[in-house]
Amino acid sequence: MTEIIKLTAAQTAEKIASGELTAVEVAEAHLARIEAVDEKVHAFLHIDREGALAQARAVDAKRAAGEPLGPLAGVPLAMKDIFTTEGVPTTVGSKILEGWIPPYDSTVTRKLKAADVVILGKTNMDEFAMGSSTENSAYGPTGNPWDLTRIPGGSGGGSAAALAAYEAPLALGTDTGGSIRQPAAVTGTVGVKPTYGGVSRYGMVAFSSSLDQGGPCARTVLDAALLHEAIGGHDPLDSTSIDAPVPPVVEAARSGDVRGMRIGVVKELGGEGYQPGVVQRFEESVEVLRGLGAEVVEISCPSFVYALAAYYLIAPSECSSNLARFDAMRYGLRVGDDGTKSAEEVTALTREAGFGPEVKRRIILGTYALSSGYYDAYYGSAQKVRTLITRDFEKAFEQVDVLVSPTTPTTAFPLGERVDDPLAMYLVDLCTIPVNLAGNAAMSLPCGLAPEDGLPVGLQIIAPALKDDRLYRVGAAVEAAFVKKWGHALLEEAPQL
Amino acid sequence: MTVTELLSYEDALAAYDPVMGLEVHVELGTRTKMFCGCSTELGAEPNSQVCPTCLGLPGSLPVVNRTGVESAIKIGLALNCEIAQWCRFARKNYFYPDMPKNFQTSQYDEPIAYNGYLDVALEDGEVFRVEIERAHMEEDTGKSTHVGGATGRIHGASHSLLDYNRAGIPLIEIVTKPIEGAGARAPEVARAYVAELRELIKALGVSEARMEMGQMRCDVNLSLRPHGQKTFGTRSETKNVNSLRSVERAARFEVQRHAAVLSSGGTIVQETRHFHEEDGSTTSGRIKEEAEDYRYFPEPDLVPVAPPREWVEELRAGLPELPRLRRKRLQEEWGIADHEMQSVLNAGALDLILATIAEGADATAARKWWMGELARHANESGVELAAVPITPAQVARVAALVAAGDLNDKLARQVIEGVLAGEGGPDEVVDARGLKVVSDEGALGAAVDDAIAANGAIADKIRGGNLAAAGALIGAVMKATRGQADAKRVRELVLEKLGVQG
Numbered sequence: 001m002t003e004i005i006k007l008t009a010a011q012t013a014e015k016i017a018s019g020e021l022t023a024v025e026v027a028e029a030h031l032a033r034i035e036a037v038d039e040k041v042h043a044f045l046h047i048d049r050e051g052a053l054a055q056a057r058a059v060d061a062k063r064a065a066g067e068p069l070g071p072l073a074g075v076p077l078a079m080k081d082i083f084t085t086e087g088v089p090t091t092v093g094s095k096i097l098e099g100w101i102p103p104y105d106s107t108v109t110r111k112l113k114a115a116d117v118v119i120l121g122k123t124n125m126d127e128f129a130m131g132s133s134t135e136n137s138a139y140g141p142t143g144n145p146w147d148l149t150r151i152p153g154g155s156g157g158g159s160a161a162a163l164a165a166y167e168a169p170l171a172l173g174t175d176t177g178g179s180i181r182q183p184a185a186v187t188g189t190v191g192v193k194p195t196y197g198g199v200s201r202y203g204m205v206a207f208s209s210s211l212d213q214g215g216p217c218a219r220t221v222l223d224a225a226l227l228h229e230a231i232g233g234h235d236p237l238d239s240t241s242i243d244a245p246v247p248p249v250v251e252a253a254r255s256g257d258v259r260g261m262r263i264g265v266v267k268e269l270g271g272e273g274y275q276p277g278v279v280q281r282f283e284e285s286v287e288v289l290r291g292l293g294a295e296v297v298e299i300s301c302p303s304f305v306y307a308l309a310a311y312y313l314i315a316p317s318e319c320s321s322n323l324a325r326f327d328a329m330r331y332g333l334r335v336g337d338d339g340t341k342s343a344e345e346v347t348a349l350t351r352e353a354g355f356g357p358e359v360k361r362r363i364i365l366g367t368y369a370l371s372s373g374y375y376d377a378y379y380g381s382a383q384k385v386r387t388l389i390t391r392d393f394e395k396a397f398e399q400v401d402v403l404v405s406p407t408t409p410t411t412a413f414p415l416g417e418r419v420d421d422p423l424a425m426y427l428v429d430l431c432t433i434p435v436n437l438a439g440n441a442a443m444s445l446p447c448g449l450a451p452e453d454g455l456p457v458g459l460q461i462i463a464p465a466l467k468d469d470r471l472y473r474v475g476a477a478v479e480a481a482f483v484k485k486w487g488h489a490l491l492e493e494a495p496q497l
Numbered sequence: 498m499t500v501t502e503l504l505s506y507e508d509a510l511a512a513y514d515p516v517m518g519l520e521v522h523v524e525l526g527t528r529t530k531m532f533c534g535c536s537t538e539l540g541a542e543p544n545s546q547v548c549p550t551c552l553g554l555p556g557s558l559p560v561v562n563r564t565g566v567e568s569a570i571k572i573g574l575a576l577n578c579e580i581a582q583w584c585r586f587a588r589k590n591y592f593y594p595d596m597p598k599n600f601q602t603s604q605y606d607e608p609i610a611y612n613g614y615l616d617v618a619l620e621d622g623e624v625f626r627v628e629i630e631r632a633h634m635e636e637d638t639g640k641s642t643h644v645g646g647a648t649g650r651i652h653g654a655s656h657s658l659l660d661y662n663r664a665g666i667p668l669i670e671i672v673t674k675p676i677e678g679a680g681a682r683a684p685e686v687a688r689a690y691v692a693e694l695r696e697l698i699k700a701l702g703v704s705e706a707r708m709e710m711g712q713m714r715c716d717v718n719l720s721l722r723p724h725g726q727k728t729f730g731t732r733s734e735t736k737n738v739n740s741l742r743s744v745e746r747a748a749r750f751e752v753q754r755h756a757a758v759l760s761s762g763g764t765i766v767q768e769t770r771h772f773h774e775e776d777g778s779t780t781s782g783r784i785k786e787e788a789e790d791y792r793y794f795p796e797p798d799l800v801p802v803a804p805p806r807e808w809v810e811e812l813r814a815g816l817p818e819l820p821r822l823r824r825k826r827l828q829e830e831w832g833i834a835d836h837e838m839q840s841v842l843n844a845g846a847l848d849l850i851l852a853t854i855a856e857g858a859d860a861t862a863a864r865k866w867w868m869g870e871l872a873r874h875a876n877e878s879g880v881e882l883a884a885v886p887i888t889p890a891q892v893a894r895v896a897a898l899v900a901a902g903d904l905n906d907k908l909a910r911q912v913i914e915g916v917l918a919g920e921g922g923p924d925e926v927v928d929a930r931g932l933k934v935v936s937d938e939g940a941l942g943a944a945v946d947d948a949i950a951a952n953g954a955i956a957d958k959i960r961g962g963n964l965a966a967a968g969a970l971i972g973a974v975m976k977a978t979r980g981q982a983d984a985k986r987v988r989e990l991v992l993e994k995l996g997v998q999g
Contacts, residue, residue, distance in 0.1 A: 024990065083556070084555065084556045085555075090555070090556075090557070097555065100555075102554070102555070102556070103549070104549050104554070106556055184834070198529060201558060202556070202557070202558050203549075203556040203557070204556055205555040205556045206555075206556070206798075208797075209797035209798050210797035236560065237558060237560060238558050238560075239558065239559065239560045239561065239798065239799050239800050239983075240798065242798075317794060318794075318797055319790070320590075320649050320792075321588050321590050321794070324590060324598065324599035324600055325553045325597065325598045325599050326555075327592065327594070327599060328635070329594050329659070330552060330553075330554075330597070331554065331555075343594050343657075344592075347592070367792065370590070370793075370794055371790055371792060372790045372791035372792070375792075375794070379794060488593075
């Protein structure tokens with residue numbers, strides 16, 4: 001069984017297609033693994049054993065009937081609990097949606113089902129994707145498989161931990177300010193935030209509409225590309241979805257050739273405040289790229305220093321409006337409806353009980369920032385910063401093909417360390433946020449362990465909008481070089497659970 | 498309930514100058530909702546025309562209805578507005594249980610159409626120009642039904658029922674600039690504006706604009722200022738005034754109420770008010786202690802709307818003849834005076850006359866019947882002309898019978914009387930009542946002979962050249978035939994038989 005769970009998604013699909021493994025065997029192996037370790041890891045909020053096995057059986061039947069199978073047919077996947085799944089609970093990590101069974105599938109869910117991917121269940125996350133440690137989940141934190149007393153990152157800590165704990169070879173995340181990339185960095189896995197509009201947001205519960213982007217999480221660059229291809233593409237149900245073909249990500253991941261590429265190191269994303277081991281591993285990665293034939297230059301993006309401030313005005317503003325619908329009227333939690341209270345009172349009691357402190361903090365921040373008389377100073381200025389950051393990127397990409405930086409300034413910190421210090425928590429996303437503000441694409445992949453704590457460090461690669469394939473080309477090259485150097489994948493060094 | 502103090506309308510106008518602002522919401526007649534594919538059909542089971550998007554379920558997203566945008570542009574063009582090159586939707590944030598997302602997707606500072614005007618004709622034919630501030634796109638809310646209270650309002654109700662079928666139906670909100678200078682005619686201008694707008698919307702084919710069905714709803718904002726003062730007074734906002742008559746009454750009531758408050762030294766409270774059909778009064782609704790903060794911001798779930806200029810020009814070229822111009826053309830074609838055309842409009846006869854013409858009647862006959870016999874009947878029985886129980890096809894049939902000489906005017910009136918009395922169509926009434934012009938030349942000739950024989954002296958006068966005396970003989974023949982003869986033919990026969998040239 002151990003063998004099956006350690007296979008990559010690409011290998012798994014190949015073995016199912018060739019008949020070496022059945023989809024049911026694969027699903028059962030992962031369900032057994034979840035049963036064995038998830039009590040400790042707590043990556044999942046809901047396990048859909050029946051649904052997963054039914055889907056696996058359907059794949060095996062298809063193969064038996066000689067029907068063609070897609071490139072991910074039968075491969076198990078852990079889905080962040082932010083995508084709606086018809087008939088399967090979707091909580092977004094919040095008490096306010098406890099017990100809600102969506103009547104519809106998100107576009108991504110629908111595409112995965114059509115691709116015969118086996119959805120094992122829904123993964124833990126910071127409530128409404130607000131957080132960087134998964135500690136804001138209303139259902140308890142997730143542990144980092146490298147050290148269960150440490151954070152798995154967030155908001156998509158459940159998906160990243162599921163990959164690192166071999167509970168699934170593929171996972172789905174959403175990235176509003178780093179929620180795919182930062183968990184990938186601290187768990188030694190791969191995560192990609194596609195170009196804004198590259199993956200449909202229909203059925204993805206909104207946190208900040210102009211920043212949210214669903215994307216693939218995996219243990220290898222190629223697996224991420226295969227998943228990216230399966231979920232990407234235009235969706236007429238999402239008006240912000242880009243009407244263009246998915247960039248050739250799988251082809252790029254198979255090529256991994258960076259000779260002649262120009263790579264920019266972002267001056268503002270590094271230096272003081274960064275953990276020495278993180279800086280060291282990042283610098284090694286740059287050397288690796290140079291060694292592979294890429295040309296490396298330093299690039300300055302002066303407006304990035306304002307990114308965090310702008311983000312914490314835009315995201316709360318949009319969330320204050322997006323979360324207004326949770327009013328106890330139509331779905332989810334309802335508190336205090338004893339026949340004596342008004343609708344307003346029931347709404348107030350429900351929101352008081354149903355939203356956690358971080359969600360309340362952001363609703364209040366956003367409500368304030370959008371208020372008449374403050375709009376220009378806060379939301380208006382933040383939008384201007386956004387334009388400046390986009391221009392910084394545009395200028396940078398006139399000179400280089402991709403930019404690189406550490407994904408996050410530190411490795412995984414202990415659970416509980418920053419829960420009472422929101423500002424320290426917000427700093428975790430310093431390097432990832434500019435990408436969301438500009439809407440371009442970025443990847444995090446493992447680049448080694450920090451010598452001082454033996455925990456994974458992530459390398460961030462940033463590409464221009466619609467050039468997602470460049471991430472995979474560079475990522476695959478770096479991955480191959482490191483695996484060759486280490487003699488194995490980084491995750492092999494993680495402790496046994 | 499306290500009695501609202503009113504000043505007489507004349508006294509109010511002697512002291513104050515009214516300023517109005519009219520906000521009209523029009524439900525578009527698109528097949529599907531503004532941001533999803535749900536049907537907009539009226540009268541369906543509650544909550545049967547809903548989906549994740551119009552219910553605001555977590556994760557759902559809107560997509561703009563192209564026909565909705567097209568209709569908005571058409572309205573904008575017809576109102577002589579500029580059409581935005583690029584505009585966005587905005588979220589208007591406020592809480593109400595019948596609003597699924599607790600924000601309304603609307604437009605804020607970037608409306609699709611702005612800076613226009615609409616010329617409206619008052620009853621005496623005077624044309625008043627109403628300036629248009631903007632026309633913007635938005636979505637309707639669901640519908641709350643408050644159960645168990647006395648008034649149907651939420652106050653005192655035991656519970657409320659929510660129907661989201663209406664949630665997401667496209668609305669166009671048309672806002673006027675402050676209407677100044679209407680003076681005593683302000684209520685009349687308000688009514689004429691809404692009437693003209695309704696005609697326009699119907700002519701564009703973008704909505705049936707049936708006010709009684711809530712497809713067109715009007716808010717009347719009104720303030721008074723002393724004559725000669727430039728700044729506006731504090732306004733009241735009378736919501737959901739839903740008939741033309743009510744618009745006029747609401748404006749008139751508010752003029753009188755404001756004047757009473759101001760002239761007794763009081764101040765007007767800025768508030769929304771409810772209009773009451775029964776007695777034409779308004780009562781206080783919600784007091785706006787401070788301007789409500791809707792925290793508008795650009796809707797991030799929708800891409801901007803940037804209608805290509807070629808499309809706008811194509812729509813402009815395809816606009817139908819606008820009601821006022823159509824009326825002008827018809828007036829010229831019919832060769833009638835301004836006041837005659839105005840009476841046609843005031844009587845609500847225009848569409849009926851046109852329908853009658855379409856059924857084959859000539860314009861003069863159609864106008865004559867609708868504006869004469871039928872208008873009188875409507876007046877006497879206190880109903881709208883359109884509600885008189887006769888169809889344009891039936892009127893056209895009567896006209897055809899007259900034109901063919903089968904009926905004369907007197908008989909035709911009897912036929913119409915029969916139709917209105919429910920005796921059937923014109924032909925049935927003719928048969929049942931035996932109302933045919935006597936066209937049998939033999940019988941008519943005999944009747945003429947009888948009349949000449951019985952009135953020898955008159956016959957001699959006629960022979961002597963006094964043609965005016967013929968009337969007496971014609972009258973005698975008509976009497977003898979019970980009015981069923983063609984008077985013109987009788988005259989010809991009389992003169993012929995007496996050997997006189999007509």
